[in-house]
Amino acid sequence: MTKPLRLGIAGLGTVGVGVVQILRKQAALLEARTGRAVVISAVSARSKTKDRGVNLSSYAWEDDPVDLAKRDDVDVFVELIGGDEGPAKDATEAALALGKDVVTANKAMLAMHGQALALAAEEKGCVIKYEAAVAGGIPVIKALGEGLAGNEITRVMGVMNGSCNYILTRMEDSGLPYADIFAEADGLGYLEADPQLDVGGIDAAHKLAILSSLAFGTQVNFAGIELEGIGRVSIEDIHAAADMGYKIKLLGVAQMTGRGLEQRMQPCLVPDTSPLGQLQGGTNMLVLEGDAVGQIVLRGAGAGAGPTASAVLSDICDIARGHRGAVFGQPAKTLTAATPALSQRPAPYYIRMAITDKPGALAKVAAVLGEAGVSIDRMRQYGHVNDSAPVLIVTHKTTRADIDHALAAFGATSVVAGEPVALRIEEV
Amino acid sequence: MTKPLRLGIAGLGTVGVGVVQILRKQAALLEARTGRAVVISAVSARSKTKDRGVNLSSYAWEDDPVDLAKRDDVDVFVELIGGDEGPAKDATEAALALGKDVVTANKAMLAMHGQALALAAEEKGCVIKYEAAVAGGIPVIKALGEGLAGNEITRVMGVMNGSCNYILTRMEDSGLPYADIFAEADGLGYLEADPQLDVGGIDAAHKLAILSSLAFGTQVNFAGIELEGIGRVSIEDIHAAADMGYKIKLLGVAQMTGRGLEQRMQPCLVPDTSPLGQLQGGTNMLVLEGDAVGQIVLRGAGAGAGPTASAVLSDICDIARGHRGAVFGQPAKTLTAATPALSQRPAPYYIRMAITDKPGALAKVAAVLGEAGVSIDRMRQYGHVNDSAPVLIVTHKTTRADIDHALAAFGATSVVAGEPVALRIEEV
Numbered sequence: 040m041t042k043p044l045r046l047g048i049a050g051l052g053t054v055g056v057g058v059v060q061i062l063r064k065q066a067a068l069l070e071a072r073t074g075r076a077v078v079i080s081a082v083s084a085r086s087k088t089k090d091r092g093v094n095l096s097s098y099a100w101e102d103d104p105v106d107l108a109k110r111d112d113v114d115v116f117v118e119l120i121g122g123d124e125g126p127a128k129d130a131t132e133a134a135l136a137l138g139k140d141v142v143t144a145n146k147a148m149l150a151m152h153g154q155a156l157a158l159a160a161e162e163k164g165c166v167i168k169y170e171a172a173v174a175g176g177i178p179v180i181k182a183l184g185e186g187l188a189g190n191e192i193t194r195v196m197g198v199m200n201g202s203c204n205y206i207l208t209r210m211e212d213s214g215l216p217y218a219d220i221f222a223e224a225d226g227l228g229y230l231e232a233d234p235q236l237d238v239g240g241i242d243a244a245h246k247l248a249i250l251s252s253l254a255f256g257t258q259v260n261f262a263g264i265e266l267e268g269i270g271r272v273s274i275e276d277i278h279a280a281a282d283m284g285y286k287i288k289l290l291g292v293a294q295m296t297g298r299g300l301e302q303r304m305q306p307c308l309v310p311d312t313s314p315l316g317q318l319q320g321g322t323n324m325l326v327l328e329g330d331a332v333g334q335i336v337l338r339g340a341g342a343g344a345g346p347t348a349s350a351v352l353s354d355i356c357d358i359a360r361g362h363r364g365a366v367f368g369q370p371a372k373t374l375t376a377a378t379p380a381l382s383q384r385p386a387p388y389y390i391r392m393a394i395t396d397k398p399g400a401l402a403k404v405a406a407v408l409g410e411a412g413v414s415i416d417r418m419r420q421y422g423h424v425n426d427s428a429p430v431l432i433v434t435h436k437t438t439r440a441d442i443d444h445a446l447a448a449f450g451a452t453s454v455v456a457g458e459p460v461a462l463r464i465e466e467v
Numbered sequence: 468m469t470k471p472l473r474l475g476i477a478g479l480g481t482v483g484v485g486v487v488q489i490l491r492k493q494a495a496l497l498e499a500r501t502g503r504a505v506v507i508s509a510v511s512a513r514s515k516t517k518d519r520g521v522n523l524s525s526y527a528w529e530d531d532p533v534d535l536a537k538r539d540d541v542d543v544f545v546e547l548i549g550g551d552e553g554p555a556k557d558a559t560e561a562a563l564a565l566g567k568d569v570v571t572a573n574k575a576m577l578a579m580h581g582q583a584l585a586l587a588a589e590e591k592g593c594v595i596k597y598e599a600a601v602a603g604g605i606p607v608i609k610a611l612g613e614g615l616a617g618n619e620i621t622r623v624m625g626v627m628n629g630s631c632n633y634i635l636t637r638m639e640d641s642g643l644p645y646a647d648i649f650a651e652a653d654g655l656g657y658l659e660a661d662p663q664l665d666v667g668g669i670d671a672a673h674k675l676a677i678l679s680s681l682a683f684g685t686q687v688n689f690a691g692i693e694l695e696g697i698g699r700v701s702i703e704d705i706h707a708a709a710d711m712g713y714k715i716k717l718l719g720v721a722q723m724t725g726r727g728l729e730q731r732m733q734p735c736l737v738p739d740t741s742p743l744g745q746l747q748g749g750t751n752m753l754v755l756e757g758d759a760v761g762q763i764v765l766r767g768a769g770a771g772a773g774p775t776a777s778a779v780l781s782d783i784c785d786i787a788r789g790h791r792g793a794v795f796g797q798p799a800k801t802l803t804a805a806t807p808a809l810s811q812r813p814a815p816y817y818i819r820m821a822i823t824d825k826p827g828a829l830a831k832v833a834a835v836l837g838e839a840g841v842s843i844d845r846m847r848q849y850g851h852v853n854d855s856a857p858v859l860i861v862t863h864k865t866t867r868a869d870i871d872h873a874l875a876a877f878g879a880t881s882v883v884a885g886e887p888v889a890l891r892i893e894e895v
Contacts, residue, residue, distance in 0.1 A: 057759070061617050061759055065617065065619065068619065068684075069616075069617065071684065071797040071798075071801055072616050072793075072796055072797050073616070074793075074798075170614070176759070176760035176761065176763065177763060178609075178610045178613070178614025178615070178763070181606075181609060181610070181613060181614045182606045182609070182610065182614070185606070185609060185781060185784065185785060185790070186598070186606025186609045186610070186778075186781050187606070187777060187781065188497075188500050188501070188780065188781055188784035188785075189489050189493065189497065189776070189777050189779075189780020189781060189783070189784060190777055190780075191493065191496065256496075256499065314742075314745075314766065317742075317745065329777060330773075331485070331489055331604070331773040331774065331776055331777040331780070332604035332767065332768070332773060332774050332777035332778075333604065333767065333768045333771075333773060333774055334767060334768075335604060335605060335606070335765070335766070335767040336764075336765070336766040336767065337763070337764070337765055337766075338742065338763070338764040338765075338766070339760065339761065339762060339763040339764065340760070340761045340762075343761075345758075345759040345760060345761060346759065346760050346761055348617070348759055349615060349617050349618055349757060349759040349760035350614075350760075351617075352616065352617020352618075352759070353613060353614050353615065353616055353617060355617070356613065356616035356617060357613060357616075360790075360791070360792050361789070361790075361791065362613070362788075362789075362790040362792075363788075363789065364788050364790075365500075365502075368500055369499040369500050370499075370502075373499055
């Protein structure tokens with residue numbers, strides 16, 4: 040009989056409690072599936088007395104997660120505290136130093152310190168598993184790192200923050216501006232304590248940095264991500280994009296190019312008939328592309344106690360079954376430090392602007408685009424309201440540099456009112 | 468340095484050649500990812516002299532796959548021959564008897580002999596891995612067996628035969644009847660040599676039987692599947708379903724019920740706005756539902772050399788990494804022999820019939836339904852053409868038994884022309 044796998048669980052928020060509940064409810068199933076009992080030795084959280092709706096009395100208690108990680112009766116340290124520094128990292132490092140495996144849902148910690156932690160783990164022959172860190176219950180880490188292991192990955196992209204997708208789809212459904220829906224989402228408790236983590240794209244960018252490393256054999260490089268949140272997406276752009284057959288999504292894209300690793304997390308347009316375009320509400324979607332497999336799409340709940348706990352359990356079962364392996368798909372010391380490449384890959388762009396009611400205004404706009412080398416695919420001018428008229432342009436493939444050149448030149452024409460908006464159209 | 472993992476590949480059709488090509492092209496990547504070299508020792512196929520566009524001269528050749536499986540320089544037997552009996556099974560059994568791991572894409576063999584092969588493998592401490600047997604490149608075996616290992620699976624469903632989905636979506640797009648599109652698909656080489664494997668739903672049912680076992684801890688039971696192909700789906704039903712907001716799909720559904728294991732592979736209606744409803748052409752889609760994770764949707768190419776080879780490589784990499792485990796998620800000797808349960812679960816149904824041009828005809832139809840305990844949710848009658856008028860009915864949830872009772876009773880009314888059609892509407 041194989042010995043039980045003994046867990047120490049640090050962090051008893053909704054996910055931690057969800058993990059405890061599954062381990063209790065499904066003990067027999069988990070033992071049948073993994074071939075050994077999976078038990079909780081000890082737990083740790085900030086408040087020992089808080090009622091969490093689950094009976095913790097049979098587990099030892101530690102006030103300090105570092106002490107939990109060091110316990111002799113803990114084989115696997117399950118880190119569900121969160122935060123890229125502080126107790127989560129201290130306790131993870133303590134566990135690894137003692138040769139213990141770690142399961143974590145902590146995307147921030149891995150995005151900022153993934154390389155150092157992976158080196159520390161692999162030096163001791165430990166694993167760090169983190170299915171729950173990206174896209175909640177969707178088994179994307181496993182799909183990318185194992186399911187597509189025979190592929191050279193060509194592109195990874197997706198909608199990785201449910202709160203942002205909720206806001207964008209609610210704006211479209213309600214016709215209300217960003218500020219109103221932001222307030223609604225905040226009131227419903229859909230946003231992090233620091234909402235910038237969500238709407239600023241930071242949380243989603245943490246996830247993208249992790250996926251990039253696994254996909255391309257590169258060291259996690261959060262700083263190399265071109266990052267823009269959804270705060271500047273207007274209801275006018277959502278409506279105008281819909282008119283042209285697109286949806287606006289906070290889209291993460293990672294791609295290896297001749298100049299280095301391109302990583303972007305920014306509002307983009309995608310065709311409204313594509314799987315990404317049809318994604319409503321708080322759901323997440325990942326699109327994985329490999330040279331052999333073509334395109335694989337994964338869709339599911341990106342957050343919530345059940346889905347996230349499901350992912351944590353997947354990692355625990357892997358360890359119980361003896362499925363080990365390099366943290367980021369190949370040994371950390373072989374991961375390359377990829378040069379961040381700004382997205383100079385040509386793409387179609389969406390441009391929205393208002394032109395003044397003067398003869399030849401549209402001709403001047405078209406001339407500026409032509410001089411910048413930007414070719415127009417489709418254009419619509421709407422009727423004048425007060426002294427200006429909205430103009431929507433979908434360009435042929437062009438570079439961001441040429442688009443920026445055109446945007447800068449619009450000022451000199453004196454026919455463009457206000458600030459034009461330009462968003463990339465991602466080919467999906 | 469870990470020793471190389473040595474493969475014997477039996478079957479050099481498009482998938483086998485695809486596997487050889489990836490192993491050659493990505494040798495360095497595979498070694499980085501798995502920590503050991505993955506090499507081909509020997510191959511086997513029917514014709515040694517056929518030009519397959521790949522240089523096989525550096526591998527030993529065996530005419531008989533059983534001899535290949537027995538070679539001392541083969542650690543893993545890769546079975547890409549196909550067929551539930553004959554050389555594929557003989558060679559697989561020979562490999563297992565000698566304690567060798569097996570990777571196979573053979574859904575028919577696993578659906579018919581999965582339990583016996585799993586017992587044979589596990590007695591010797593071997594693994595049989597079969598990611599390529601279900602839904603080509605989509606890593607659904609890994610997602611279900613490992614990614615959702617912490618879940619009690621509540622339902623598995625999906626579109627698992629790309630050729631059938633191609634035919635059904637082409638019928639809708641072209642407006643042409645089944646026979647025409649069947650001939651077109653056959654001409655394009657989209658169908659198996661025995662097309663009944665595709666359009667009869669047998670191939671898809673093989674896949675469903677495998678997924679059921681993994682999902683519910685039951686012995687593979689192909690014979691327990693309620694099976695109907697797409698041969699009776701008419702262009703009239705496709706149009707009528709579209710009118711009511713549905714698409715017709717050859718849908719596999721497996722679900723554990725109080726009465727036993729329900730497994731169905733049959734044409735069903737799904738909402739046209741659902742991910743399954745939006746699935747076009749030859750793509751596959753799997754929907755996995757678990758008590759913790761909720762619903763996960765996976766989408767990708769279900770066939771073709773690249774995607775299928777990608778799945779084979781995933782299994783090979785797992786073995787190279789030392790990821791082992793029970794064939795069907797838990798030891799074969801612990802799998803239960805589930806009682807097949809016919810689908811008595813209530814569901815809404817779609818009924819299409821033609822009624823004759825007589826006063827009170829519709830009232831008689833409605834009365835029959837009422838007497839059978841079938842409640843109408845929506846009904847449409849169209850104008851009369853020659854002496855009859857098409858009637859479409861969507862019922863509230865009811866059992867198949869009540870529907871069959873009503874269908875039988877329509878005959879006695881003398882107002883129903885021809886044979887009414889009734890199809891289940893699956894809630895997705």
